[in-house]
């Protein structure tokens with residue numbers, strides 16, 4: 256056993272060294288994965304059986320998917336009952352857009368699933384529907400997200416009662432398909448730089464929307480090219496004044512602008528719409544570009560929750576500055592970012608399910624004169640897929656935490672929670688979507704040549720998902736927001752202020768972890784210690800705290816000569832590493848909590864194993880940093896590596912159950928190589944045999 260005293264004295268050293276040696280010896284005697292070619296070991300199958308945990312897939316799945324399993328199954332059942340609505344492997348862009356629209360209409364009008372009412376009242380349920388819909392077809396998920404999270408979300412979150420009353424039903428039943436027109440040709444991430452203008456005309460009590468130059472063309476607007484009848488247009492609000500300037504720019508505001516006739520669907524006067532064309536992926540979504548030439552809308556079309564204009568042209572707002580109003584506006588749109596974070600986990604689950612089921616089925620080579628072995632028995636294949644499976648579980652619980660926090664924020668309007676959810680959604684969206692994007696290539700490669708067949712889905716999943724890294728906030732930009740928030744917390748901590756709830760751990764960790772790490776514990780290498788959640792979480796948090804402190808020092812130093820913008824840029828990679836490290840800490844903390852809260856013992860044991868793999872694999876991946884800050888001594892690093900490989904092997908033994916617990920029916924997974932029975936037969940049939 257490891258000594259329990261966290262700060263052992265020098266007198267204890269001899270005792271510790273002896274016990275550590277015994278521990279190390281016993282660790283080397285722990286059963287390790289059978290070598291494929293070692294005939295002294297058990298055969299692969301016996302070995303796997305000997306180490307196998309028993310997992311009750313139903314109970315695990317129930318714990319994972321919780322109370323919204325039913326609505327997700329309703330979505331799956333509907334599409335199963337309508338095979339003509341299934342997206343074929345090969346489909347032309349225009350046909351795909353029409354199919355996607357019919358899929359959405361079918362879901363809402365025929366299956367009676369009405370996502371919009373949950374956007375405001377039960378966001379957890381809304382995101383569960385979005386996850387299921389995106390698993391059926393990612394274009395459909397995005398189309399639904401544009402209609403309800405973006406267009407609908409902007410109306411109910413940025414508007415007031417009058418807007419809700421006028422538009423709610425039409426948005427809900429799809430009579431008012433709409434767009435969210437923020438991005439322009441010259442401005443994407445920098446929303447405050449938008450150039451479209453909305454000038455108030457007090458004579459006619461209207462706003463006049465204009466695209467002043469081509470750089471201000473609205474670009475990439477989902478639903479605009481074909482189906483949209485309305486758009487929430489983000490534009491600078493310009494008011495006439497009586498001073499020498501003649502006008503006053505009140506900053507970016509949101510306006511409802513009809514773009515097509517509600518009955519004839521003709522493009523309305525003053526509006527020009529073009530198709531953004533064929534994309535790398537998501538071709539079921541009709542992205543368009545818009546130009547506005549003196550388009551008049553009633554004053555009531557200003558979404559006036561954070562700022563209003565009276566009949567006589569006076570501006571009023573409860574928020575004192577443009578920056579505060581802008582922050583409040585973007586804060587309300589955070590739901591648009593929760594969606595991609597949550598849906599990206601579903602994509603990772605789908606890809607993992609296909610790659611792992613196939614890797615269990617596929618056999619290549621084997622020990623001399625023995626049957627061939629499953630490719631998942633190769634250590635290299637386990638190394639590719641098992642930490643990824645562990646990450647999928649970790650992200651699942653973190654994403655659930657995010658939607659629950661978001662839902663709480665919507666109910667309570669607690670200001671501190673708004674800040675927390677903003678940073679949490681930015682961090683998770685960036686981290687998870689980047690991880691999923693990389694993993695999709697790994698999954699394809701793990702399935703060899705058959706992974707390259709379009710029918711087996713990796714191509715579409717990869718191409719459709721790729722843009723998740725960019726829209727709803729570019730990942731590099733979002734991570735900087737997380738880093739900025741951490742630095743703010745850091746500063747407040749030293750000024751005696753209150754820390755955000757999400758970053759609570761910094762409160763304790765800053766004091767403890769900024770001291771030098773304990774040289775004795777840095778060498779502990781026993782399995783009990785390495786699998787202790789306290790060790791794992793402390794290690795993650797220690798790294799974050801050190802990164803935070805060191806970047807704060809560097810920023811202070813560089814800002815003297817470079818100014819704050821230059822200093823930030825000089826430290827940018829450091830800041831991004833800090834943000835990622837923090838996000839990993841949050842993910843691990845939520846995973847540990849989920850393991851502890853799991854009521855079913857067998858599921859809990861399985862989850863603990865997966866959680867340990869997630870934690871140790873992350874530490875091993877960044878072992879250089881842990882070594883640099885003297886948190887992990889060389890012997891401990893070696894033990895972590897060895898244990899990670901062993902845990903990968905253990906997780907491999909329950910991999911089938913772990914992917915089964917994601918609970919995708921075959922008609923959603925669709926890849927022939929991932930079918931739960933007769934996969935090869937279904938694959939050959941697909942090709943026409």
Ligand SMILES: Cc1cc2nc3c(=O)[nH]c(=O)nc-3n(C[C@H](O)[C@H](O)[C@H](O)COP(=O)(O)OP(=O)(O)OC[C@H]3O[C@@H](n4cnc5c(N)ncnc54)[C@H](O)[C@@H]3O)c2cc1C
Nearest residue numbers: 435436437438442443444475476477725726727728729731
């Ligand atoms: C398929 C698709 C659908 C979309 N749907 C919509 C929609 O419905 N409505 C809508 O309004 N918009 C939509 N968008 C636009 C999308 O939101 C933007 O593309 C996104 O916000 C990024 O902006 P950008 O493309 O201008 O990239 P840029 O901001 O120009 O970024 C380009 C590169 O520069 C880097 N960069 C930028 N700023 C910084 C910085 N400060 N520090 C470091 N690096 C930086 C980024 O990391 C990125 O690598 C869509 C886009 C696509 C492709």
